[in-house]
Amino acid sequence: MRHATKVAAVIAAAALGLAACGSSETPDTTPGAGGTGTGAPAAGEQIKVGMAYDVGGRGDQSFNDAAAAGLDKAKAELNIDSKEAVAQNGEAESAREERLQQLIDADYTNIVAVGFAYAQSVAKVAAENPDVKFALIDSTDAKGANIENVTFAEHEGSFLVGAAAALKTKTNVIGFVGGVETPLIKKFEAGYIAGAKAVKPDIEIKVQYLTQPPDFSGFGDVAKGKAAAEGMYQANADIVYHAAGGSGGGVFQAAKAANKLAIGVDSDQALTADEAVRDVILTSMIKKVDVGVYDFIKSISDDKFAAGEKSFDLEAGGVDYSTTGGKIDDIKAQLDEFKQKIISGEITVPTTP
């Protein structure tokens, strides 16, 4: 009897599964419902851009938003039809591949893959679709004739904010909060420490990472960011730099509560962070992902796409420090001196701490 029940359950599930497979029309390639320039009389051919964001997507006030800004700029200037899709935390490798492939199926044949998590899937999908052009942000792990690797000299930008922190500290103790302990974030740490020591060789720098790979929650956990920064402020640090994506909001909250200062990352966070905490932001290390994305789209438009690594360093204006809020106006001359020394090669910033 029980057995019959179970068999019936099985058959029911099967019937439903099959019904689901059979009954349907195929909404195959329905191109660009959300596109802007469809049919607009613009110069040149329309460029179809597919954006594959990292976890968080548009609206993360940080990394993905910077990439989105690059797309928006290109849209305003060029004839572009775009489609955007975002990654989910804890998804399978096949889901990333499928996302890229779906964009290609829908005819978006210029793909921007935002974040190093896409490296493996870009390598695979790019090989299967040699006519499609890819821009892979933050990673050189996937190489190919149709892949542009967009990288940034985060260590150089971090050097400058490290110097700013050392110039501004009163306690001679500063802090660094990293989101996830990956080589990429270590680049931030290395530059920050080098910059601080260049100003004050005896400065004390507290370093903490929120999570270890494969746990990537450190990039989006406000509570963890807050706890880490609170600890540093209690241990006498008065300026904390974060390279922790969304967790950075917690660092700012802790700074506000302790009446101390913090340094933002990726975007000019004195403009993008929660309004209540903007006044604690000394400066931000700006990483111009938007420029990288815009340049890729522009290169397609100009028919000048070039595969391989394209590094956006201090000299190319790919990284910089922000002056919003006016808290570092008095040391700007010193920072710009460091900047020139890095550009001229007089100072070589290390990429590993």
Place this chain on the structure above:
Amino acid sequence: MTRRFDLRRMGIALSAPVLAILVAVIVTSTILVVAGDPVGEVWGTILSVPRPRVIVAIINAAIVYYISAVAVAIGFRMNLFNIGVDGQYRIAAFAAAVVAGEGWLPGPLNILLGLVVAMLAGGLWAGIAGLLKVYRGVSEVISTIMLNAIATVLVAFLLRKAAPQTGSNIVSTQPIPEGSRVGGLPLIPGVSREVYGLVFLAVLIGVLYWFVLGKTRFGFDLRATGRSESAAVASGVKVKRMVLLSMILSGVVAGLVGMPLLFGQDYAYGTTFQPGLGFAGIAIALLGRNHPVGIVFAAFLWAFLDQQSNALQITAGVSDRLVLIIQGVIVLSVVIAYEVIRRLNVRIEQRRVAQALAEQAATVKEGAPA
């Protein structure tokens, strides 16, 4: 027990999953309408005929889900709620990746070694929860949840030791040598993607699960203990031993969950290795009613929804997280529907018996004066 009666029971049992899926469709559609999203396009995308490439992805996802669900089901049959499959498979996949990555043995032997290591690691990790339950009375629900968290941290810690320092942002173990990878099966023509070669492993696990639980003394003892511990004790079953054994067995199978991925796709354990398979397994085991064949269909339904939802963002502009709502509602409704239908069944039975008794009484009365 007439044949007609069985058919009626079958109809009732069939109605539970049908009801559950209907409810899921209604709830999801309501949410879409409230959110102002295109309902038609969403269902059009999910229920469209999958492309050949996606069919392969569905089969592959179902293979992994199936193993995970069987691991959970072994516990369920024993009345053990092994939430720890998630941690068990990650620990096991990591251990297998490290050992197989060393390439101590040539070719297929290395694969075999990897599988054995995975089973050992999964079994040992689950065994901790089993020992805690048997000797300290710690609920396996609590201990396995905690062990999941410990597994996450432990693997992260060990991964950094095991991973070669390449400067790449993708931290992973040494890749498995080419000779020890399991090639895919080109089941669907015209696509470059292939079905995991370790599909055979899933089939073998299914057959063994059916055989051991349904046809052996051990399986009978296990199910008996699951139904009623006191009855099992009375019939001479050593309950403590059974608890420990079934927990370990569940962990051994859990250890194999990541193997099709490891040997057929990723070739290393790293930051991009798929997490969360153990939790999917719980839902799929519930949906498949712990039945070796039922789980097959549940795994396919799950994989179908998962893969078809990938296109949602692009075709309908709706987050593919929507599919989690659909899956969640299906599981919840299945559990409720089975309970409702069980009660309904009891009532029908009672009425039938009452009716039969009344008829009997009437005949007796009629016959009395004669």
